Amino acid sequence: MQLETRRLTALFSRNVIVREVSLPFPRHTVTAIIGPSGCGKSTFLRCLNRMHELSDGGWATGQVMLDGHDIYGGAIEAVDVRRRVGMVFQRPTPFPTMSIYDNVAAGLRVNGRIPRKQMDEVVERALTQAALWDEVKDRLKGSAVALSGGQQQRLCLARAVAPAPEVLLLDEPTASLDPAGTQRIEELCTELKKRYTIVIVTHNMQQAARVSDFTAFFYMGRLIEVGATQQMFTKPNDPQTEAYITGRFG
């Protein structure tokens, strides 16, 4: 297992948001997390790179094993966890004061100085992986915020993969994109899972069905069911999963 949660509980002050979730994420697979709004799926995702504890009152108990080491165990710094577990958010968040090139390089520069030539290669590779290279190669020094929303989101994807993380967390990455932008991101998921372990939170069940190998259904902060996507969408074991997937609630 690349990544695995063991009885992970996430709280805001005294309110339990995610309750004792144990969920494995096999290497080089895409796992989709689905569930109605407020079911704790985003909070769960934010526990996987220790972002949850940065929110006011956010804390967690239980274990999150990354390559066999508990990221909450004290042996690993939160900052190092976040360098190994990349994240893309719901809305594109390019750094507005940086050029396209600098945005992609940002995550590498924080690790220390890298020779110019090597940096150029990494930036090109990351932008190629995010299927953005051809569109921006002539204006790498240009503004990142002048890009379209879909391009900005792919830029954020490039920024996340540039430091070569082991795991990629996508928090509703297509929520603010048009169908064409959505399709590109989905294609990228399939492409990127050859290198990374991907966890994607989505509201869109068709999307979960299209891109993921495994699907986990969350409801009221609990993991209701997890299984191979094919099986989850055709014959789920739990009646709540079936009700949600068939659109009877949520």
Added chain:
Amino acid sequence: MSVRIATRRIRSGFFTGLVVLLCFLAVLPLFLIFADLVHKGASSINWDFFVKIPVPAGQSGGGVSNAIVGTIIIVLIACGIGIPIGIGTGLYLAEYGVGRLGWFVRFLADVLNGTPSIVVGIFAWTWFVKPVHHFSALAGGAALALLMVPMLARTTEEMLRLVPNSLREAALALGYPRWRTSLSVMARVALSGIVTGSLVGVARVAGETAPLLFTALGNINFDTNIKEPMQTLSLQIFTYATGPFEDWHRLAWASALVLMSLVLGLALAARWATRKRYGT
């Protein structure tokens, strides 16, 4: 066209006109002051004004070179002390100032912000002048810095709070340590606001007189030693404008014009320095 739409248009036009008028009223004093300064001061400005020091009372001619250089030196001292402390405090307040200490610092800054500058001057005198028994430009700069710090702290904080939290999260998610997120992402986005805020602070203290009366004191000679008393334009204006001689009044107007131009020039420079690097 229905009557209702017509009334709506009239009302809309009325209020648009009203805010334009109010806006005009707000900037009018600036133009009046500047026009008056040019009218009364420009004729006294010549080469001597910038390169000569004041002549003894009663004689005509002379300049205020000592005051111009003094103003620049004292403001630079104030910036050197005040800007790092002020911006640092603002960063602290915006990034970590959630607890009781943050509340306390913010409260102190607000109180200090509202403190009359003459009171700050008296305090500066007790701290920086009395112990060493000597007036100095350094003490003057420190007094002005004391005025700048709370202003800068609060504007820096406000500017940083305008930066969307999603950018902070994006940086942290990339593995940025917190201090680096603050400095290289948040502060950079807020930079133009912080620079403008600093400039407003500089402009305000550049014209301060009261705190300098007890600290820099003034000096009729050209002196660049920061351990000695020093003349500034504001002190020069104070002395000349309240003096009995016609020639002094003339020089006071000219000094006021120069001071105002310095402040205006600073404002333009800052606008230019922080112009948008990328068109959006």
